[in-house]
Amino acid sequence: MKENQMTKRITYLLISGLITLTLLAAVALAEGEAAPEKKEEVTHDFVGAKKCKICHKEEFASWEQTSHAKAWTVLKPEEQKNEECIGCHSTGTTAKDVFLEGVQCEACHGAGADYKKKKIMKDTEKAMAAGLVIPDSTLCLTCHNDKSPNFEGFDFKKYMANPKGMHVIPTAEEAKPEAATEKKES
Numbered sequence: 001m002k003e004n005q006m007t008k009r010i011t012y013l014l015i016s017g018l019i020t021l022t023l024l025a026a027v028a029l030a031e032g033e034a035a036p037e038k039k040e041e042v043t044h045d046f047v048g049a050k051k052c053k054i055c056h057k058e059e060f061a062s063w064e065q066t067s068h069a070k071a072w073t074v075l076k077p078e079e080q081k082n083e084e085c086i087g088c089h090s091t092g093t094t095a096k097d098v099f100l101e102g103v104q105c106e107a108c109h110g111a112g113a114d115y116k117k118k119k120i121m122k123d124t125e126k127a128m129a130a131g132l133v134i135p136d137s138t139l140c141l142t143c144h145n146d147k148s149p150n151f152e153g154f155d156f157k158k159y160m161a162n163p164k165g166m167h168v169i170p171t172a173e174e175a176k177p178e179a180a181t182e183k184k185e186s
């Protein structure tokens with residue numbers, strides 16, 4: 001009987017101890033890591049490649065020739081209705097409900113509604129805070145993987161150098177209208 005009470009008491013102490021620890025941990029989490037995780041949930045609207053074209057004519061003209069730009073049209077009409085095919089062969093839907101066919105700029109660079117203003121675009125850090133993505137192999141692998149029925153393997157270096165898929169990356173000077181003017185003057 002006595003021993004039983006003792007066990008109860010120990011159990012009680014253990015449980016209240018655990019509750020205290022859990023509460024402390026929750027407070028620590030709330031102050032620490034929990035907050036930034038929430039920030040990542042911010043989503044941005046897609047605007048479509050034509051909006052990027054206004055300022056990035058060279059990248060656009062080059063992208064238009066790539067298989068990414070044509071990724072929607074390789075699907076047969078019935079495949080264009082198949083949820084299992086749409087994801088990797090399209091980009092998303094704009095705020096005005098326009099469906100963006102093929103692998104457009106924003107499939108790789110992030111939805112652009114909040115970074116496309118010149119003032120923000122000029123400052124890489126601000127642009128990235130507003131959703132711009134400078135893509136690396138991790139991004140490519142979200143589509144170039146064995147869930148694709150036509151997967152042919154993926155070698156980042158090889159694929160980056162393949163003009164069938166990648167738009168030209170102009171040199172920094174070509175990309176900057178200001179820099180180009182300076183060059184002419186000197």
Ligand code: HEC
Nearest residue numbers: 051052054055105106109112116117118121122124175176
């Ligand atoms: C109003 C003009 C404008 C529009 C519209 C625009 N950009 Fe830009 N973008 C710029 C400027 C200016 C830069 C900076 C160029 C530089 O300094 O080399 C830039 C830079 C970039 C960079 C390079 C970032 C870096 O620092 O390496 C990417 C990628 C990019 N833009 C993608 C896009 C995409 C995708 C869209 C469409 C959603 C878009 N831009 C729309 C003007 C624009």
Ligand code: HEC
Nearest residue numbers: 074079084085088142143144145147148149150151152153
């Ligand atoms: C996980 C992403 C993903 C899914 C899901 C996906 N695809 Fe693709 N698809 C790709 C990629 C990436 C390629 C480019 C092939 C490569 O280089 O690996 C491609 C290429 C293709 C091609 C061109 C083939 C060629 O060799 O030129 C066709 C056609 C195609 N896919 C049809 C489909 C159909 C139909 C479905 C749905 C049943 C589908 N895809 C689902 C990513 C995907």
Ligand code: HEC
Nearest residue numbers: 049052056059060063068103104105108135169170171175
């Ligand atoms: C398949 C993915 C993909 C698509 C689609 C794509 N890009 Fe890119 N883009 C990249 C990669 C990768 C880089 C190089 C990033 C780096 O600097 O490491 C890049 C670089 C850029 C740059 C920076 C060039 C510089 O001078 O540094 C601009 C600007 C840009 N892209 C604009 C665009 C625009 C506009 C479109 C649509 C017309 C587009 N991209 C479509 C993957 C993509």
Ligand code: HEC
Nearest residue numbers: 067070071074088089107135139140143159160162164165
């Ligand atoms: C949103 C999905 C998606 C992303 C992200 C993506 N791709 Fe693709 N890629 C495709 C699809 C789909 C095709 C096939 C399109 C077609 O055949 O018309 C393709 C085709 C290609 C091709 C042409 C292959 C060939 O043999 O013709 C290259 C090269 C390529 N991608 C490189 C890249 C690189 C590099 C990245 C990352 C910077 C990337 N892709 C990101 C979906 C994607």
